[in-house]
Amino acid sequence: MMIAGFVPALFGLAVTVIVASMLKKKGTMVSAEEAVNEQEVDTSKYPPLKTAIVAPLVAVILLMINPIGSILNIDLLASFKVDAMFILPIAGVIGMLAMGKANKILDYSASGLNKMTATVLILLGAGGIAGLISNSDLSTQVVSIIEASGISGTFLAPIAGILMAAATASTSTGVILATGSFGEAILNMGTAPIAAAAMVHTGATVIDSLPQGNYFHVTAGSMNMSIKQRMGLVPYEAIVGGTMTLVATLLYGFFL
Structure with a gap:
């Protein structure tokens, strides 16, 4: 599976570099005042x-x-x-x-729990969404739409990955949910297991960083970005993920 994802990952890396190069002069620039660390960190106690x-x-x-x-x-x-x-x-x-730091176990544990509270609540929400989807007939409806549209059943794998990752805002949860809900249908379309796994996985990287997921807020917080600024990156992330999905679909769905 890791080997199967290597080629799409190379294309994703190349597109990431291209997109980042195009955007480096756009958006809100970091001022010199923001870049300066006014408080020197005391590393003597590290x-x-x-x-x-x-x-x-x-x-x-x-x-x-x-x-x-x-x-x-x-x-x-x-x-x-x-x-x-x-x-x-x-x-x-x-x-x-x-x-x-044995005498600090309670203090450090309390600090860690306080910092993780928001993340845990987000994960509970994503888990609730995943539970609703897995117990619904969404997979049946998506399969019916694909069959009615006349497009190749090969596209079910990446579409499942895209939809489930977008719903849960998590690559890993999206892949788990897609394989659990669509796995049998994907294989019944004649797709090989490794090919299906590669397409589902790359599909799950297209729009997986959304506000209902913790990765969205972690990355925004690390760069001191507002929700609006972070949302502005979603289309560019979709370009990178879409490139990997396209390469994986063409490579494992049609060429190999």
């Missing part, structure tokens, strides 16, 4: 890399145990099934202990 990396390293290792066991057919590792909801806090506590 932990060294060897202790700061403990938490993410522990999380990655714990999350990789099950996939590695499945790939290598090691039953002991494959049987290790712990949800990320438990692994991430455990890794965080271990990281704080490694950094010598």
Whole structure:
């Protein structure tokens, strides 16, 4: 699957560079006053890399145990099934202990929860939308429209990815929802599984950054952008995602 997405990704990268080059002089420019960091950050209290990396390293290792066991057919590792909801806090506590911040566990945990509240609410909303779609007849209606229009059934895969990612404002959730709701119909159209996966995945990148998703707000916040300014980027993101979708559809739906 990763190899199948490599060629579309190259085209997406090229288009990203082209679009970014065209837009670099447009929009609201960052002033010199905004660029200057008026408050010097005191880094003397920052932990060294060897202790700061403990938490993410522990999380990655714990999350990789099950996939590695499945790939290598090691039953002991494959049987290790712990949800990320438990692994991430455990890794965080271990990281704080490694950094010598055991007395700050409650303070840091409360700070993290406060920062994640808005994101959690957004994810709950996206999950609610996903639940409504998966329990509706939307997939049947979309398949009927495609059959009635007379266009190739190959287009069902990218269309499913586009629609589901737009509804949930999430690439990953959109792909999961598209495969769950449209998977059987896509394969019944005669599309190979790898080809279908590549087209659904690229389709889910077209309009996946919308206000009902957390990625939209994270990227806006990181650049101090208003909602209006962030919405202005959606068409350009769609150009990049649309390019990858077009390449994947032509490559795996018609040429290969």
